[in-house]
Amino acid sequence: xxxxxxxxxxxxxxxxxxxxxxxxxxxxxxxxxxxxxxxxxxxxxxxxxxxxxxxxxxxxxxxxxxxxxxxxxxxxxxxxxxxxxxxxxxxxxxxxxxxxxxxxxxxxxxxxxxxxxxxxxxxxxxxxxxxxxxxxxxxxxxxxxxxxxxxxxxxxxxxxxxxxxxxxxxxxxxxxxxxxxxxxxxxxxxxxxxxxxxxxxxxxxxxxxxxxxxxxxxxxxxxxxxxxxxxxxxxxxxxxxxxxxxxxxxxxxxxxxxxxxxxxxxxxxxxxxxxxxxxxxxxxxxxxxxxxxxxxxxxxxxxxxxxxxxxxxxxxxxxxxxxxxxxxxxxxxxxxxxxxxxxxxxxxxxxxxxxxxxxxxxxxxxxxxxxxxxxxxxxx
Numbered sequence: 001x002x003x004x005x006x007x008x009x010x011x012x013x014x015x016x017x018x019x020x021x022x023x024x025x026x027x028x029x030x031x032x033x034x035x036x037x038x039x040x041x042x043x044x045x046x047x048x049x050x051x052x053x054x055x056x057x058x059x060x061x062x063x064x065x066x067x068x069x070x071x072x073x074x075x076x077x078x079x080x081x082x083x084x085x086x087x088x089x090x091x092x093x094x095x096x097x098x099x100x101x102x103x104x105x106x107x108x109x110x111x112x113x114x115x116x117x118x119x120x121x122x123x124x125x126x127x128x129x130x131x132x133x134x135x136x137x138x139x140x141x142x143x144x145x146x147x148x149x150x151x152x153x154x155x156x157x158x159x160x161x162x163x164x165x166x167x168x169x170x171x172x173x174x175x176x177x178x179x180x181x182x183x184x185x186x187x188x189x190x191x192x193x194x195x196x197x198x199x200x201x202x203x204x205x206x207x208x209x210x211x212x213x214x215x216x217x218x219x220x221x222x223x224x225x226x227x228x229x230x231x232x233x234x235x236x237x238x239x240x241x242x243x244x245x246x247x248x249x250x251x252x253x254x255x256x257x258x259x260x261x262x263x264x265x266x267x268x269x270x271x272x273x274x275x276x277x278x279x280x281x282x283x284x285x286x287x288x289x290x291x292x293x294x295x296x297x298x299x300x301x302x303x304x305x306x307x308x309x310x311x312x313x314x315x316x317x318x319x320x321x322x323x324x325x326x327x328x329x330x331x332x333x334x335x336x337x338x339x340x341x342x343x344x345x346x347x348x349x350x351x352x353x354x355x356x357x358x359x360x361x362x363x364x365x366x367x368x369x370x371x372x373x374x375x376x377x378x379x380x
Contacts, residue, residue, distance in 0.1 A: 036191065036192055036193075036194075037192045037193070037194050037199030037200070037223065038192070038199070039192050039199050039200075039201060039223040042189065042201060043189065044187045044188055044189050044203065047189065047201055047203060047221065047226075048178075048187070048203075050226055051178075051221065051226050054225075054226050054227075055175075059108070060105060060108075060171075060227065061225050061227065061252050062105060062106050062107070062252065062253065062254045062255065063103075063105050063250060063251060063252045063253070063255075064102075064103060064104045064105065064250075064251055064253070064255045064259075065102075065103055065196065065247045065248075065249050065250035065251060066100060066101070066102050066103075066247065066248045066249045066250075067100070067101040067102075067103060067169060067170065067245060067246065067247055067248065068098060068099070068100055068101075068244075068245070068246065068248045069098065069099045069100075069101065069168065069244070069245040070098045070099075070243070070244045070245075071098075071099075071243050071244075099115065100115075100116060100248075101113060101114070101115055101169070102114040102115075102116065103169065104255035104259040104260070105255070106254060106255050106257075106259075106260065109126055109127075109128055109129070110126060110127055110128065110260055111125075111126050111260070112124070112125045112126070112255075112259050112260055113125075113169075117137070119137070120135075120136045120137035121134075121136050122134065122135050122136070122137075123136075123262070125260060125262045126260070127260040127261070127262070129145075130143075130262075131143070131144040131145070132144065132262050132264075133273065134262065134264075138269070139265075139267065139268050139269060140268065140269045140270075140271065141262075141264035141268050141269070141270050141271070142270075142271045142272070142273040143270065143271070143272050143273060144273045145273075168245055169245070170220075170227075170228040170229055170230055170231055170245055170246055170247065171227065171228045173228070173231040173245050174219050174228035174231050177205060177217050177219060177231060178205075178219070180205075180217075180299070180300065181205050182298070182299050184207060184208045184209055184299040184300060184301075185205050185206065185207055185208065185299070185300070186205075186206045186208060187203060187204070187205050187206075188203075188204050188206070189201060189202065189203060189204070190202040190203070190204040190218060192223070193220055193230075195220050195229040195230045195246055195247060196229060196246070196247035196248060196249055196250040197249075197250070198222050198223065198224075198229060198247075198250060199222075199223040200220040200221055200222055200223055200229050200230070201220070201221045201223060201226075202218055202219070202220050202221070203218070203219040203221065204216050204217075204218050205217045205218075205219070207299070207300040209299065209300050209301050211300075211301050211370045211371050211373070211374040212236075212300040212301060212369060212370060213235055213236055213353065213354045213355070213356070213369050213370060213371065214233060214234070214235065214236070214300060214354060214369050215234045215235060215236040215237070215238070216234050217231065217232065217233050217234070218230075218231070218232045218234070218241075219231050220232075220246065225252070229246055229247050229250070230244065230245065230246025230247065231243075231244070231245050231246065232244045232246075233354065235353035235354040237353075238353055242353055242354045243354075292306070292307045293305070293306040293307070294306075296378040297368075297370075297374070297378065300369065300370075301368070301370055301374055302368055303366055303367070303368040303370060303374060303375060303378040304365075304366065304367050304368060305364060305365070305366050305378060305379075306364070306365045307363055307364060307365070308330065308359065308363045308364060308365050309327065309330070330359070330365075333348075333350055333357060333359060334348055334359055336350060337349055337350040337357070337359065338350075340358075340372070342376050343376075343380060344360070344376050344377075344379035344380045345360055345361060345362055345379065346360070346361045347359050347360035347361050347362075347364075347379075349372055349375070351372060354369050355367065355368070355369055356368060356369075356370055356371065356372050356374075356375050358372070358375040358376075358379060360379060364379065366378055366379055
């Protein structure tokens with residue numbers, strides 16, 4: 001049955017940049033199956049409070065499952081968006097198409113995340129104080145260090161600093177979405193849904209801003225554990241979700257110990273990587289501190305403003321095994337974009353259902369899940 005709880009506001013500091021980066025245009029792949037579940041009525045206030053308590057105090061249940069993330073900016077064919085690079089999916093490639101992620105979780109410091117490929121796989125494996133990042137395509141194993149989190153416990157799963165080549169989990173996406181829910185967001189409870197065979201509540205977050213291209217974001221919460229099962233982003237005027245990440249299969253049983261055993265195979269390149277930050281502590285750089293990057297606006301209207309790489313920097317931006325050719329990607333955007341001009345200057349505009357990108361002739365890149373007019377104001 002449809003929930004009729006009143007719409008509420010949740011006054012949490014807004015950090016919508018991560019949601020903007022993931023808001024992209026494709027059809028759904030995580031279908032609700034079976035009849036409508038019947039869950040006890042809960043208001044939006046109750047769900048938000050219960051989720052906050054669960055994330056702060058409640059341990060994540062042991063489980064294993066398969067996650068599917070579907071994303072597409074609706075862009076023409078651009079360099080770097082065609083698929084994974086030589087050593088697995090690149091951060092840019094995750095903005096296009098569908099990607100599968102397998103997860104095994106047995107405790108705060110015992111889990112495995114695997115991104116399978118056609119002929120390879122990328123794994124993040126934690127077993128106590130041993131944390132490995134395995135890239136089978138590059139035949140490379142990177143040993144990471146997981147320090148203790150505040151209070152002396154190990155960093156809980158999922159790690160906030162997961163490698164950028166791995167898609168987000170529903171929990172990571174849900175945390176970012178709820179951070180973006182400020183006073184300019186109406187929050188309500190939608191119809192109950194079924195995700196991966198589990199009955200789930202559905203929080204619906206609706207931006208109030210007329211500049212936002214996002215119609216609403218829907219977070220499905222497991223009816224028993226309140227664990228996020230799926231996050232969907234809908235663009236204004238669209239009937240299908242623009243971005244979706246959710247469980248396709250899920251089992252709340254203890255994974256077999258062999259899932260967490262890893263030894264670099266003979267002949268593999270073994271490296272020592274950077275430390276993995278404890279949960280809740282993400283390395284941050286103040287906007288504009290080094291390269292001139294800054295954020296204009298707040299809430300769902302946030303616009304990223306960054307300098308375009310100079311021609312002399314193009315060599316530095318050429319594709320490596322773990323990243324896209326930035327110069328080629330920007331060149332593709334320029335060729336596909338439309339010439340525009342105004343009081344702010346001139347440049348080229350590329351607009352999709354949920355993201356607008358402006359490349360100015362004076363060497364700036366502006367991007368956000370906002371209308372072009374919002375970009376023009378930020379460019380002044």
